[in-house]
Amino acid sequence: MNFQKVYTATDVHIAGEVFRIIDDVPFVQYGSLKEFDEQLPSVFLEEMALLLNEPRGFAGINGCLVVPPFTESGDAAAVFFNHEGTLPIHYGGVIAVVTALLESGRLKEKTAGEYFIETVQGVIPVIAVKEKEQVVSARMALGECTVVKTDVPLLDASYTVVQADQRYALFDNKALGLKIELSELSTVKKWGKNTLQELKTNPDIQGVILMDDEALVQGKIKTVTFRKDGWIVRSPGFGPTAACFASLLSRGGIEVDQTLLNESVYGSFLESKAHHDRKVQFAVNARAFITGLQTFVFDPTDPLPKGFLIK
Secondary structure, eight states: OOOOEEEEEEEEEETTEEEEEESOOOOOOOSSHHHHHHHHHHHSHHHHHHHHSBTTSOTTOEEEEEEOOSSSSOSEEEEEEETTEEESOOHHHHHHHHHHHHHTTSSOOOSSOEEEEEETTEEEEEEEEEETTEEEEEEEEOOOOEEEEEEEEETTEEEEEEESSSEEEEEEGGGTOOOOSGGGHHHHHHHHHHHHHHGGGOTTOOEEEEEEOTTGGGTEEEEEEEETTSOBOSSSOHHHHHHHHHHHHHTTSSOTTOEEEEEOTTSOEEEEEEEEESEEEEEEEEOEEEEEEEEEEEOTTOSOTTOBOOO
8 A cells, every 4th residue: 555645634523413624734825714715725625525525534524624823812713615615614613623622632721611713704702611521512603694585485385595604495394294304314305305406596595494393382493404415414503503593583483592402303403592682693502522533545546536425
């Protein structure tokens, strides 16, 4: 075996969604995090494919690079990417980064438990609670989340347009009668594929959420979120959770200061809460788990140097 390149990474999952935090940052000059983010697709393209695509990765994995902060108040800076390119922000990735840095000792524990991660969209504060060398919970405020339009007709249903971390088409399951259960996943996936196909005429929609609020009186909902490429988000999703909360608030289904649990089709949870601070602000509580400290190698004789994705 010819080890031409060797890469190390920390794998972390939050409610089932996987983040690969890669230690090998490309040696390029950059004056700002935005400049580094802009350079990444050209200087790190082969590595992004190698480390996210199968057989080393899979369709649902997210990548992340951590670099020193640019401000005195920042604890670290992070750039996120997936199979399609860089991402301006990934809320789950921010918590994954804080957890990995704290549990590995690369980030010094603070008495107040507040840490600041710089992203292309600004500095994100995270409140992390650490017990016995493990981060047992982390809470972060999300960006603005707004209901843009309601009752948009599509086929035999209608949807609500919500702007969160991206723009979502949110469908209420009452009119559809689907079961958000793992045993019914093939039926749900078929619905998602057909819905995304119909929404191709609306380029602003970047994701589709199917929400079941049957247990809302207990403060619980179940959701499935489809990315624009058709893949299901492996967790309930930070942006989708806030989008559902904003929609429910707008129609009086839930009150500010209530806690909302969002359960994924896989049985994982994210906890969200809203409060008034001149405008409604959303926060999500979650816990991340380190699943592996990985070493990857690239052999130039490998017939799959860029990997592959099965769709």
